[in-house]
Structure formats: structure tokens, C-alpha cells
Amino acid sequence: MKGVLETREVHSPALENNPLGDPARRRLTVYLPPGYAEGTQRYAVVYFLHAFGNGGGSWTNASGFSPSVPDRLDALITQGAIPPVIGVFPDAWTKLGGSQWVNSDAIGRYRDYLVKDIVGFVDKTFRTQPRASSRAVVGHSSGGYGALVMGRYHPEIFSLVGAHAPDSYFEYSYMPDLPKAATALMKAGGVEAWVTELRQRAVATKVRGDDFPVINILAMAAAYSPKKGEPLNLELPFEQHNAKLRLDVWNRWLVHDPVRFVPKFMDSFRKLKTVYLDAGTRDEFNLRWGTRMVADDLKAGGVDVAHEEFEDGHSGVSYRFERSLSVLVPLLARD
Incomplete structure (x- = not known):
């Protein structure tokens, strides 16, 4: 150089x-x-x-x-x-x-x-x-x-x-990851539990490839649909129990x-x-x-x-x- x-x-x-x-x-x-x-x-x-x-x-x-x-x-x-x-x-x-x-x-x-x-x-x-x-x-x-x-x-x-x-x-770039994130969050028992698992796994071994869609959606929710009082102060654009799209939250994403x-x-x-x-x-x-x-x-x-x-x-x-x-x-x- x-x-x-x-x-x-x-x-x-x-x-x-x-x-x-x-x-x-x-x-x-x-x-x-x-x-x-x-x-x-x-x-x-x-x-x-x-x-x-x-x-x-x-x-x-x-x-x-x-x-x-x-x-x-x-x-x-x-x-x-x-x-x-x-x-x-x-x-x-x-x-x-x-x-x-x-x-x-x-x-x-x-x-x-x-x-x-x-x-x-x-x-x-x-x-x-x-x-x-x-x-x-x-x-x-x-x-x-x-x-x-x-x-x-x-x-x-x-x-x-x-x-x-x-x-x-966002319909093409983010939406395909929404059901993947819903699956992982339901299995872990929620947003905070999943993030705790991720951080522990990253220290003990490494982040997995299938972690990316989940952390990606959480980070985008934190950027586009923050809400104080929710886990990690973010609101997800889908219902956690059935992954149904929450249009009110999703529309907040689309503004961005x-x-x-x-x-x-x-x-x-x-x-x-x-x-x-x-x-x-x-x-x-x-x-x-x-x-x-x-x-x-x-x-x-x-x-x-x-x-x-x-x-x-x-x-x-x-x-x-x-x-x-x-x-x-x-x-x-x-x-």
C-alpha cells in the first residue's frame, strides 16, 4: 500500500x-x-x-x-x-x-x-x-x-x-426470512431466550448459518419497528405463535x-x-x-x-x- x-x-x-x-x-x-x-x-x-x-x-x-x-x-x-x-x-x-x-x-x-x-x-x-x-x-x-x-x-x-x-x-428481501425467524423463536421460547442462546453458542463454538435469518429479522425489527417495553424494545412483524403477518407492524417496516x-x-x-x-x-x-x-x-x-x-x-x-x-x-x- x-x-x-x-x-x-x-x-x-x-x-x-x-x-x-x-x-x-x-x-x-x-x-x-x-x-x-x-x-x-x-x-x-x-x-x-x-x-x-x-x-x-x-x-x-x-x-x-x-x-x-x-x-x-x-x-x-x-x-x-x-x-x-x-x-x-x-x-x-x-x-x-x-x-x-x-x-x-x-x-x-x-x-x-x-x-x-x-x-x-x-x-x-x-x-x-x-x-x-x-x-x-x-x-x-x-x-x-x-x-x-x-x-x-x-x-x-x-x-x-x-x-x-x-x-x-422488503417483500422480496426480508419477507422470506420471517417464517424462518418465527420457527427459531418459537423453539427457543421467545426473543430474549433465542438471543441468549445465540450469544452462548457464539462464545462456546460459533454462529450457525441458520442463525442469520433470525438475527437479521430481530435487527431489522429493532431498526424499523422499535417499541419500548417489548423484549429487546422491538416489535416483530408476525405473531409468534402462528407466524401470521402483523400488517400494522409490517407497514411500519415498509415506511423505511x-x-x-x-x-x-x-x-x-x-x-x-x-x-x-x-x-x-x-x-x-x-x-x-x-x-x-x-x-x-x-x-x-x-x-x-x-x-x-x-x-x-x-x-x-x-x-x-x-x-x-x-x-x-x-x-x-x-x-
Whole structure:
């Protein structure tokens, strides 16, 4: 790597006293491009949002054969494919596996954590160009969802959004997991009992593959249908004894679906320079279709959109960041 990765610790007022008791002090990885230490230049910044089930440290975990995302960013810069930028890799891991990068009464204020605490820290600590036109936010899966959330609420912070296979069209992406979660929760004796079993199993051996649909649904319920006083302060979108869909709760989820909120917040998305979207044609969570719907709505609303599909599935596609960075980074404003 020609650039440098630095690790800092950031205290987040937004995460103080969060409902899950997760730490308010978080490790932050920052990529500084070649020549940063020797110069006085200020740089545009790309914020990378990790997927559900990952933390900030996952960005630097190279597979052995494939480079990490910071390595890919560094290669693009050193090859002259994109201008030098600072890369920021915040951590939003929670005891439920993720936050969806939203503010939730059951999880914590992770949207505020990013736009207030992390962006503020980065602008004070590094030589950035502290303006929306010089910031991009990108992510994959739940991180891609988070990038769209930032476009919805914070075009004054980010002017460019890149969403790889973002959680979208919940009927296709989440609904298939609902009966799987209902089965596991009924067998365990409820939400809290199942989570206790999961944590014990994760320490004693490992998390199983069939645990993912359950923790995924619990985390999404915490993000989309929090309710104080319920187990884990979340309300499930189905009856636990027979898995019947609870339409009142499910409709609360749908409010958070990009397929629903993008058209309603088109004025915010029109303030962006460009939105980059992609998904694999074999995406196991059917995110190809929701991504297409979002792209169509954005285009119809007059937003500049780069939408692509590629022959692959949902996981192991970090190479696609090379494509989104190649599209977005040259559009970032520089002095």
C-alpha cells in the first residue's frame, strides 16, 4: 500500500446510553493517500458504511487472494484512475449485528453518530475539504441502505451516494426470512431466550448459518419497528405463535423501504450530484429488483443515476467498490 491506514478512537455523544449498552467509544480506520504526510493539501473524503453482521474492522480483512477495500482504493489512486481522497471506515457494530445506520429507540442514534460525530471528528482531525460537495458515502447491503438513508436525510453533508445491493423492496428481501425467524423463536421460547442462546453458542463454538435469518429479522425489527417495553424494545412483524403477518407492524417496516421512501424524499435526492447503484443478477436476497425500482424512481425524478448489474451474487463482491469509486470520486469537488 502506497498510502497509510491510521486507527483512531472516537467518543460518540450520539451513542451514549444507547439501549443495547454498546460502546460509545469506537475505533475508526482512516485511509490517507500517498503524499498526505508531506503536504498541506486538503482532500475530498469518501465514507464507507459496512454491511450488517460486520464491523469497522471488516474493511481491512483481506481474503488472502483478493485485496481489501482500502487496498483497492489505494490501487486506484496510485494508478491514477481516481484523484487522491481520504477514506473513512466507521464502526457501527451492535449486539444485534448492525444498526442500518438509522436512529432507533431500540438500537441507538447511529445516523447521528455518522453525520455528527464521525464527520465532525474527521473534519477536525484531518486535512479535509469540509463541505458536502467534497464528501461521498458508499456501502454494500445494509451499508448501501445506510448510504441511501444519508441521501434521504443529509444532502447537506454528502453530495454523492453509492449503494451496492442496498436492502430494498422488503417483500422480496426480508419477507422470506420471517417464517424462518418465527420457527427459531418459537423453539427457543421467545426473543430474549433465542438471543441468549445465540450469544452462548457464539462464545462456546460459533454462529450457525441458520442463525442469520433470525438475527437479521430481530435487527431489522429493532431498526424499523422499535417499541419500548417489548423484549429487546422491538416489535416483530408476525405473531409468534402462528407466524401470521402483523400488517400494522409490517407497514411500519415498509415506511423505511427505499422503494417507498425514495419517491417521497425526491427533493433531497435531487440535491445530490449523482447516485450510483448496482446489484448482482444472482443476488440471494433478491436485491437486484429493489435496486432496479429505486434506480427507476430516481431517474424519473430527475436525479443523475449510474445503475449497473453484474453476474454475481450478494457476498464477496467488494471488487465492485472499484467501479463505484471510479464513477463517484472524480465528481468530488476540489480546490
